[in-house]
Amino acid sequence: MxxxxxxxxxxxxxxxxxxxxxxxxxxxxxxxxxxxxxxxxxxxxxxxxxxxxxxxxxxxxxxxxxxxxxxxxxxxxxxxxxxxxxxxxxxxxxxxxYNCLSVDFESLKRRAFELVNSGLVQKLVSGDIKSIFKSKADQDNFGTQAKLKHFVYFERNKKQIMPGYYGPKGFEAIGHAALRQFNHDEYNDSEVKKSTSFRHHDFLTIIVIPEIACRIIAEDQGVSLEDAAKIMIETYEIGSLLNPFDFTADFEEN
Known part of the structure; x- marks a missing residue:
């Protein structure tokens, strides 16, 4: 007993x-x-x-x-x-x-740069590529106060924005690559900017980085972009656990 x-x-x-x-x-x-x-x-x-x-x-x-x-x-x-x-x-x-313990961040950086150099960011900005992340953000932000909506959206949707098992560390690495081709002035003059309320940093954080991450995870796992987006959500906590980074989302324009 x-x-x-x-x-x-x-x-x-x-x-x-x-x-x-x-x-x-x-x-x-x-x-x-x-x-x-x-x-x-x-x-x-x-x-x-x-x-x-x-x-x-x-x-x-x-x-x-x-x-x-x-x-x-x-x-x-x-x-x-x-x-x-x-x-x-x-x-x-x-x-x-998903073989999450074998994440190679040097490979992640290289592949992120390759996607950026292939023109992915420009195609997202021009609208030539319709991102599933933009469609979701447009729907969820409808009617929300402009100054807060993207911050609120990020906080509510971290699981689908953060790069799954690559975690916050991967988010930072992909963001660094994306900024090489994500020109502030070009974005402000783009059709995407005119048709939405996304600011430069908003678009980077909740559209560009998740899109790049999704494509890399799709390649990792040999699945479609839609399935890769689901894996990002499924492995969000694993990424936060295994690959943390001192990152605080900053939604204010520099």
Whole structure:
């Protein structure tokens, strides 16, 4: 019989994302052992924090606070790695299905530049290529306040805009390639600009980069553009997990 003082394993959640991560029978796994060790450290950290706060006006406060911070700095990387590890386990079937662990960013950069140099950006701007991402954005932005709508659209539709398993790091790499041929003045004089409210950076962020990413993923997986767009959505969280980048979308014109 289980000790009633011990919480049921089904109540145990990740320290960071709060998702339930264990099932009965997982007690002997290495991840559960890591969870137990982190749990002990977390409780020790809480005690040190309380002890420091209770002695705020004592001479030893500085030393107590230092102990708390040192343990906190030791614990945080383990929390991050633990959260990443259990998420990888969760997504492992999809990761293996699309070979997400074999992403080559040098190849991604080269292929993005090749697409840009082939005239893809100019064709998107001229309207010679009708992007599925533009059609979706036009529909979803209808009636939204002009100054906010593209930011709101990005926030609501990150899964279909970000380049799937290439993640934020891939988004930045593709954007760097696209900017080589995405002239600000040419875009402002284009028919696309006249027929929509997309600003230069809006069009880059929610049309050009996803279109390039979609074509690369279609080539990766040997599928149509429509199916590649679905893969981008399906692997969005995997890309964010495996290939993060310190990126904050900036929708203001430079």
């Amino acid at each position: 289980r000790n009633l003082a011990t919480p049921a394993i089904t109540t145990l959640s990740c320290f960071k994302c709060q998702k339930h991560i264990f099932q009965d029978g997982d007690q002997d796994t290495s991840m559960f052992k890591e969870y137990t060790e982190i749990d002990i450290l977390t409780k020790e950290l809480d005690k040190k924090k309380v002890n420091a706060e209770n002695n705020r006006y004592e001479r030893k406060y500085k030393n107590l606070k230092g102990e708390w911070h040192r343990l906190n700095n030791k614990l945080n990387p383990r929390l991050d790695e633990f959260c990443k590890s259990h998420k990888i386990q969760q997504f492992l079937p999809t990761i293996n299905k």
